[in-house]
Amino acid sequence: MIEVKDISKRYGDGTVALGGVSFSIDKKITSIIGKNGAGKTTLLRILSTQLAPSSGTALINSHDLIKNADEIRKIIVSVPQEAKPIQYISASDFVRMYLSARGFGISEAKAAAEKALRKVGLWEFRDKLTAELSGGMKRKVFVATALASDADVIFLDEPTTGLDPFSRIEIWHAIKALRGQVILTTHYMEEAQALSDDVIMMDRGKILSKGSVNELLKGFDGLVRVEGRKRRKMAYKVGDVYVSYVDRRKAAKFINEGEIIRPIMLDDLFIKRGVNLES
Template identity: 40%
Template sequence: MTEAIQALNVSKIYPDGKKALDGFTLSVEDKSVFSLLGRNGAGKTTFTKIAATILKPTAGEVRVLGYDLERETVKIRQRIAIVPQEGRPFSLQTPYEHVYMYLLARGWSMSDARTQAHRVLDKLELTEYKGKICAVLSGGLKQRVMIAMAAATQPELIFLDEPTIGLDPIARMGIWGDIRDMVDEGTTVFLTTHYMEEAETLSKRVAIVDSGRKIAEGTPHELKSRLEATMTVTITGRTLEAVNPESYGRVHRNGSTIRVFTNEAGARELSEAAVKMNLSVSVRPVTLEDVFISLVGEMD
């Protein structure tokens, strides 16, 4: 396996003394989607900025695309791109102007930049909007402009920090298609997201970070198998203990709602008992979200 990112025992302590990463170790396979999941403040963005050469680690070793983070920073920057969570296009510039000017800034010739800008805008289905100022575009289209800028440089590795946050389902699906296309063209995508479905759908491998430490890593299927359950039963009501949820499997509590991770027979028995007691109940297969909740609790 060729690795796009190798991180070994990485720590990051900010000047105020906050420890954002603590002995963080990670390997990211190239030409695939890798998702890093965690609560707000868990260390996702800090590691992303380190791997993207924006921050320096306090300790540990990092190699990106085979290059040493400390000694070969310029070589890394020439081969990567990043779409930060807080990134937004300039309101009075057009999508074409964004991509074209960004390519010029990255050293492309005017002729090549024009050709590439048109090609990328067409591929991301932005051609009909290329002459409109970004102020009139929807949130999903604005995010596509940011992705177009990054993808236009043909990076070997692209970092997407919460790329679909705040977008409607249709816009999110469009971004998912863009991510798949990038991987098909040979780009490695490093994704941070709050959407478990997004990570489960797109990712070859996933890691979960909590309090600066990696607590789980594997394929979505491998992580789900750790629950030793196939079904999730969610019950809401005031008399939850009467159904004796612990006898069916692992239980996660959140106020007046519980999630029980169990097998199909347990799900059937538990849901029938809950219905008889007039409790609200739903049953579905185990998801990556269930794994996350069982390890670190509810998402912020």
């Protein structure tokens, strides 16, 4: 259980990355979504004790973020955005090295690393230098470290950015196999929808909404999204394109007009709230 209490972050140059956010997380997998600069990474770094907040605190499994950071570090794993395994050591050694940082003994680390590498499908590549692994495999090495550590809370910052669709699906399955509570950031809406029990929407350092995918998309029941250059009534402008929401049964005629029809996704919530994800 994570309880965030009025956390804010102002950097030295005056930039406000988080403007006092409060919420609680009690589901197995929670995604934090939002456009670049929304404050997702800042929030995740604060919760994983990598960055000090300017004000506020959080309770992670009852441990206070400010007063008991050392206790929190014993129960969490945090994989930073764009983290890469050290390229001149093998996948197996990297996992074992990380486990040593968590205080695992030699044989304990060896057994846990083997189990985790098997589970994420990296066992046959265990002795390869991580430099020789594909992008997806490198990310899987980090998921293996999280799996092997058996942490209670796992923070993953953009775990699948830059990966091909097949690698992403593999990573999703690996994430689902984690025992602990997972909090991840992503700007892939389909990823949030596929993985999450709960979704937190952020924009400009604030929480816009929080809830399950079904709860959040309730207002879109029976609708589809129509995208095109033609401006319609009640359309939202996204870049050069107009987006409108129409009854699914009437959607066919828009295809004939050269427009694109898409099912409703989480990004439609941002569009309806006037947050341009591409800006």
